[in-house]
Amino acid sequence: MKINLRIFTFMFIALCASAVSGAEPIKSAITGHGFVADFYCTEGSSPKPGILFLGGSEGGKLEHHLPEFFATNGYAVLSLAYFKAEGLPDTLEMVPLEYFDKAIGWLTDNQKIQHGGIVVYGASKGAELALLLASKKSEIKGVIAVAPSSVVWQGMPKAFWPPPQPRSSWSLQEKPVPFVPYDYSMRFDPGDPLAIYKFYKQSLTQKESVEKAAIEVEKIHGPVLLLSGHDDGLWPSEEMGDAICKRLQEKAFKYKVEHVKYNDAGHTLNEYYMLGGTPEGNRKARIDSTGRMLEFLKMVNKSISGDAEKLHR
Numbered sequence: 001m002k003i004n005l006r007i008f009t010f011m012f013i014a015l016c017a018s019a020v021s022g023a024e025p026i027k028s029a030i031t032g033h034g035f036v037a038d039f040y041c042t043e044g045s046s047p048k049p050g051i052l053f054l055g056g057s058e059g060g061k062l063e064h065h066l067p068e069f070f071a072t073n074g075y076a077v078l079s080l081a082y083f084k085a086e087g088l089p090d091t092l093e094m095v096p097l098e099y100f101d102k103a104i105g106w107l108t109d110n111q112k113i114q115h116g117g118i119v120v121y122g123a124s125k126g127a128e129l130a131l132l133l134a135s136k137k138s139e140i141k142g143v144i145a146v147a148p149s150s151v152v153w154q155g156m157p158k159a160f161w162p163p164p165q166p167r168s169s170w171s172l173q174e175k176p177v178p179f180v181p182y183d184y185s186m187r188f189d190p191g192d193p194l195a196i197y198k199f200y201k202q203s204l205t206q207k208e209s210v211e212k213a214a215i216e217v218e219k220i221h222g223p224v225l226l227l228s229g230h231d232d233g234l235w236p237s238e239e240m241g242d243a244i245c246k247r248l249q250e251k252a253f254k255y256k257v258e259h260v261k262y263n264d265a266g267h268t269l270n271e272y273y274m275l276g277g278t279p280e281g282n283r284k285a286r287i288d289s290t291g292r293m294l295e296f297l298k299m300v301n302k303s304i305s306g307d308a309e310k311l312h313r
Helices: 065-072 099-109 125-134 195-203 207-213 237-250 279-304
Strands: 026-030 036-041 048-054 077-081 113-123 140-146 170-172 224-229 257-262
Touching (some): 036 065, 048 125, 048 140, 048 279, 113 279, 125 140, 140 279, 224 237, 237 257
Parallel strands (some): 048 077, 224 257
Antiparallel strands (some): 026 036
């Protein structure tokens, strides 16, 4: 069930050329601060909200295409590894949320960052993490979640069969964050291209676990942009995105929320590495979603600069 999403954002830099500042991004490996990350920025850029960039189940290999793209548009980006890197857990299980405190603090204090402004970006498992972190960290003022999850899931062990002892993906104060365990009652057919999707879909029928594991997105301190493909072949991101919106509406969330759903697009919203959808549908989703992310960042930037009404409905 392990899916390598390194190419999730491949070729994003090539589009929206007119929006790019033209400055070459500067990449620095960050060491000695208690976390594993690469930092991207450009010379002479004015302070804007910083971006905490979270990859997915690919693990310690840090993504660089999209962080470089954001950097060329004037945003400082901290691309953070959180497992399968030196000094980090080998598997995506019981990853301590405290680990992210140092990275958030480092980014908040960076002179390239506008005071009080962090946006967290996450895709797939990174989207699950981004929403969870934002619900607990007031320093985060906006969330971009690609292929989002409305719940915390069981972690990703080295082997899924035979069924292992279920453990949460995340921990807090050494205790597991409530999670939805995988439902192994359904026959898993590795020859079925939708087998993993059906596995997650079946697991979401565990109503009690889903209720306990629901991410408290109403506690997020800023706007939320959700991007999902109608034909997601990995997990039901569109359904979970709708569940997030429903919860926010029920909780009278005061910030702007947008859930953009792309027909004929899959998990990656990218035609270069598809997990569902058609090449043309994913191509259109890639182009449109990139533009929407830039507009979202501009909105957060304006709000932090004093144009607060831009954040609210």
